[in-house]
Amino acid sequence: MSKKYFIIDFDSTFTQVEALDELARISLQDRPDREAIYRKIEEYTNKAMEGKLSFRESLAARVQLLEADKSHLKLLVKHLKKLVSTSFARNKNFFRQHANEVLIVSGGFKEFITPVVLPFHIKPENIYANTFVFDKNGKIVGYDDTNPLSYEGGKVKLLQTLKLPGEIHGIGDGYSDFQLKESGMIKKFYAFTENIERKSVTEKADHVTPSLDEILYINKIPAAISYPKNRIVCLVAGNVPEETVKFLKKDGFAVKHTATLDKSSITEAGILLLGKGQTLTTELLSDARKLKVIGYSAEVNIPLALSTERGIAVFAQGKKPESLGKRIARFINNGDTVKSENFPHIQLPSVSGHRFIHIHKNMVGVLAKVNQVFAAHELNVTAQYLMTNEQIGYVITDISGQYDKQMLKEMKSIPGTIQLRFLY
Numbered sequence: 119m120s121k122k123y124f125i126i127d128f129d130s131t132f133t134q135v136e137a138l139d140e141l142a143r144i145s146l147q148d149r150p151d152r153e154a155i156y157r158k159i160e161e162y163t164n165k166a167m168e169g170k171l172s173f174r175e176s177l178a179a180r181v182q183l184l185e186a187d188k189s190h191l192k193l194l195v196k197h198l199k200k201l202v203s204t205s206f207a208r209n210k211n212f213f214r215q216h217a218n219e220v221l222i223v224s225g226g227f228k229e230f231i232t233p234v235v236l237p238f239h240i241k242p243e244n245i246y247a248n249t250f251v252f253d254k255n256g257k258i259v260g261y262d263d264t265n266p267l268s269y270e271g272g273k274v275k276l277l278q279t280l281k282l283p284g285e286i287h288g289i290g291d292g293y294s295d296f297q298l299k300e301s302g303m304i305k306k307f308y309a310f311t312e313n314i315e316r317k318s319v320t321e322k323a324d325h326v327t328p329s330l331d332e333i334l335y336i337n338k339i340p341a342a343i344s345y346p347k348n349r350i351v352c353l354v355a356g357n358v359p360e361e362t363v364k365f366l367k368k369d370g371f372a373v374k375h376t377a378t379l380d381k382s383s384i385t386e387a388g389i390l391l392l393g394k395g396q397t398l399t400t401e402l403l404s405d406a407r408k409l410k411v412i413g414y415s416a417e418v419n420i421p422l423a424l425s426t427e428r429g430i431a432v433f434a435q436g437k438k439p440e441s442l443g444k445r446i447a448r449f450i451n452n453g454d455t456v457k458s459e460n461f462p463h464i465q466l467p468s469v470s471g472h473r474f475i476h477i478h479k480n481m482v483g484v485l486a487k488v489n490q491v492f493a494a495h496e497l498n499v500t501a502q503y504l505m506t507n508e509q510i511g512y513v514i515t516d517i518s519g520q521y522d523k524q525m526l527k528e529m530k531s532i533p534g535t536i537q538l539r540f541l542y
Contacts, residue, residue, distance in 0.1 A: 120283075120284045120285050121219060121283065121284035121285070122219060122284060122285045122286075122287060122337065123219050123220075123221065123282045123284050123285070123286045123287065124216070124219060124220050124221070124287050124288075124289060125221050125223050125273075125277070125286060125287070125288045125289065125290075125298065125304065126220060126221065126222055126223070126289045126290070127222075127223065127224055127289065127290030127291060127292065127294075127295050127310070128222055128224035128226045128231050128234075128235070128247070129224065129225075129226050129291075129292075130167075130291045130292070130310075130313045130314050131203065131289060131290050131291050131295075131310045131313070132202065132203060132206055132222065132234070132235060133198050133201050133202055133203060133234065133313075134201045134202070134203055134204075134312075134313045135198070135201055135313070136160075136163050137194065137198060137226050137227075137230055137231075138159065138163065138180050138181075138184070138226065138227075139156070139159055139160055139163055140194060140197060140198070141184060141186050141190060141191070141194045141230070142155065142156055142159045142180075142183065142184055142186075143156060144186070144190050144193050144194055144197070145184055145185050145186035145187070145190040146184075146185060149185075155183055158179075158183060159180050159183055159184075162175075162176045162179045162180050163176065163180065166292070166293070166294070167291065167292035167293055167294075167316060167319075168292075168293060168316055168318045168319075169293035169318055172270040173225055173268075173269070173270050173271075173272065173294055174268060174269050174270050177225060177248070177261070177268060181250075181258065181260065181261055184258060185257075186257070186258045187252075187255070187256045187257040187258060188252065188256040189256070191229050191230055194230050195230050195233045195234060198230060198234045199233075199234055199237075202234070202238075203312050203313060203330070204312065204329075204368075204370065205312055205329035205330040205331050205370065206238070206330050208331075208342040208343070209330050209331070209334065209341055209342045210238055210239070211340075211342065212330070212334060212339065212340070212341065212342075213238040213239045213240060214238075214239040216339075217239045217240070217241055217244075218241070218244075219284075220240060220244060221244045221245075221246065221280075222235050222240055222244065222245045222246065222247070223246045223247075223267070223273050223276060223277075224246070224247045224248075224267070225247070225248060225267055225268070225272065225273075225294060226247050226248065227247055227248050227249060227250055227261070228245060228247045228248070228249050229249065229250055231245060231247050232245055232247075246267060246276055247267060248261050248262065248265050248267050248268050249261065249262045249265065250262075266279075271294075271297055271301075272294070273294055273295070273297060273298055274297055274298060274301045274303065277298060277301075277303050277304075278303070285305045286298075286303065286304040286305060287304060287305060287306045287307075287308065287333075287337070288304045288306070288307045288308065289308045289310050289327075289330075289333060290307075290308075290309075290310055290319075291309065291310050291311070291313065291314055291315075291316060291319065292316065292319060293316075293318065293319060295307065295309075295319070296309075296319050296322050296323065299322070299323075299324070300322075306324040306325065307322075307323050307324050307325075308323060308324065308325045308326075308327045308333050309322075309323035309325070309326045309327065310327055310330075310333075311326055311327065311328050312328050312329050312330075312370075327348075328346075328348040328370070328372075329346055329347065329348050329370055331343055331346040331347065331348070331370070332346040332348055332349070335349075340542075341542075342542070343451070343541065343542065344540055344541055344542045346370075347369065347370035347371050347372075347450075348370055348371070348372050349372065350371050350372065350388035350389060350410075350450070351371075351372050351374055351386045351387050351388055351389070351408075352366050352367075352371040352372065352373045352374070352387070352388070352389040352390075352391065353374055353375075353376060353383060353384065353386075353387035353389065353390050353391065354373060354374065354375045354376070354391045354393075355375075355376050355378075355379040355383075355390070355391065355392055355393060355396050356392055356393025356394060356395060356396040357393035357394055357415075358391045358392070358393045358413075358415055358442075359415060359435065359439040359440075359442070360439070361438075361439035361440040361443065362391065362413070362415075362435070362439060362440060362441075362442045362443040363391070363443070364440075364443075365440050365443030365444060365447065366389065366391075366443045366446065366447060369443075369447045369451075371388075371389060371450075379392075379396060379397075379398065379402060380402070381402065381405045384402055384405055384406045384409070385405055385406065385407065385408070386408060387406055387408060387409055388408050388409060388410050388411075388450075389409075389410065389411050389412075389413070389446060389450070390406065390409060390411070390412045390413070391412075391413050391414070391415075391442075392412065392413070392414040392415070392418045392420070393414075393415055393418075394415055394416050394417050394418065395417060395418070396414075396418050396419075397418070397419040398412070398418070398419065398420050398421065399421070400421045400424055403421055403424055403425065403428070403430075404424075406430075409428070409430050410430060410431070410449075410450065410539070411430060411431045411432070411433065411446050411449050411450065412425060412430060412431070412432045412433070413432075413433045413434075413435070413442045413443075413445070413446050414432075414433075414434055414435065414442075415434075415435040415442065416435060420432060422459065422460055423509075425460060426460040426461075426509050426510060427509070427536070428536070428537075429477040429510070429536040429537030431449055431455060431458050431460065431461045432458060432459040432460045432461075433445040433446055433449070433457060433458055433459065434457075434459055436457065445457050445458075451469075451541070452466050452468065452469060452541070453466050453473065453475050453514050453539075453541065454466050455505075455512065460507075460509075461507070461510065461512060462505030462506055462507045462510070462511075462512045463505065464503055464505045464512065464514070466503065466514060467501075469516070469541050469542055470500070470516060471500060471516055471517060471518050471542070472516065472517050472518070472519075472521065472540065472541075472542050473514065473515070473516050473540065473541040473542060474514070474515045474516075474517065474529065474538065474539070474540050474541075475512070475513070475514050475538070475539040475540070475541070476488055476511075476512075476513040476514075476515070476529060476532070476535065476538055477510060477511075477512055477513075477535075477536045477537040477538070477539075478510065478511045478513070478532070478534040478535050478536055479509070479510060479511070479534040479536065480506045480507065480508065480509060480510055480511045481511075481533075481534045484511055484513070484532060484533075484534055484535075485504055485511075485513055487532045487533070488513055488515065488529065488532065489502075491525060491528045491529050491532070492515065492517060492525075494528075495521065495522075495524075495525045496519065497517045497518070497519045497521060497525070498517060498518045498519055499515055499516070499517055500516045500517060500518055501515070501516040502514065502515045502516070503515075510536065511534075521540075526538065526540070
């Protein structure tokens with residue numbers, strides 16, 4: 119099996135922003151005409167990313183407008199470290215385990231890229247970017263124009279010289295990233311849309327990927343979460359607080375709105391948000407086969423007993439508008455059930471290793487049977503929690519070691535099982 123290499127862009131991919139744009143905001147903050155200059159720099163950036171202006175023309179124009187020095191670069195690095203893309207930040211383990219196969223290839227500059235990516239186990243020799251030219255006072259006066267990455271099609275030129283011995287996958291948000299696919303040198307191009315979506319790029323991509331989790335899932339590589347959040351549909355029906363919706367969208371879930379709650383809209387929902395006056399009938403709830411959690415703001419009719427019977431957690435809006443989003447995210451991400459309307463309340467530590475959540479009817483002996491399955495498959499239990507109420511039992515187990523489909527099948531077949539979730 120050939121080795122897979124991942125060529126990753128920096129601006130708006132590894133980080134949430136365009137670094138040169140951010141550098142301009144730092145270096146020009148005392149200029150009275152700064153807003154006009156910011157707009158010019160952003161315009162040059164977008165034109166290059168959309169393929170409407172050559173990268174070299176865009177780069178030269180932006181650097182000329184910066185008026186930056188080494189002290190500004192230090193501030194930029196500090197700023198960028200806080201703006202690493204969310205799905206990249208949570209997948210540090212991927213970069214550690216694949217340090218030899220991950221390359222940062224960017225039209226940006228090593229002076230700010232290197233200190234941001236090194237904590238993610240990226241090898242210095244795997245960082246390819248432009249470099250600034252400074253005068254004796256440390257002011258940026260230009261860049262090394264012999265570097266192939268300063269030219270239009272520079273990423274293609276670089277890849278031709280590297281001659282990587284394996285299957286190459288490109289991840290990025292801009293036209294220069296797509297050029298790698300266009301050249302025929304990479305197997306797949308993933309248009310990364312977690313931070314920005316450019317239609318001129320997404321319409322040509324092999325995959326449109328809203329997160330790194332999605333890319334790892336496609337390639338069957340272990341990720342920080344077992345199932346990409348962008349594949350979990352959060353269906354919003356009615357007037358739900360904007361803060362709740364924004365929170366879940368930012369956390370990575372695919373938010374969809376519906377004017378009418380019906381079978382066609384609810385079938386794909388993993389999360390359901392209900393606004394004031396909405397009614398969830400037992401018939402509709404029976405059609406919601408993927409539903410894991412329901413959140414509501416006020417005065418909503420929900421078949422609570424059936425929700426519990428189906429293993430669906432229900433949360434109500436708290437005092438703060440964003441509280442509902444936080445409760446739902448903690449349940450999906452971690453298994454927390456604090457403040458649930460129908461589940462036993464338990465607050466859990468962050469996931470370490472593999473976490474299994476077994477929801478079952480409250481009956482004697484289920485915990486013993488769960489542990490018998492783990493023991494039969496020689497899986498070491500590192501932590502375990504059990505809470506019950508009158509209707510259900512909620513067992514959370516963290517394990518070390520590798521599990522297989524047969525183990526999952528046996529867990530699901532334990533008498534009284536309502537639902538089995540595994541978070542990794």
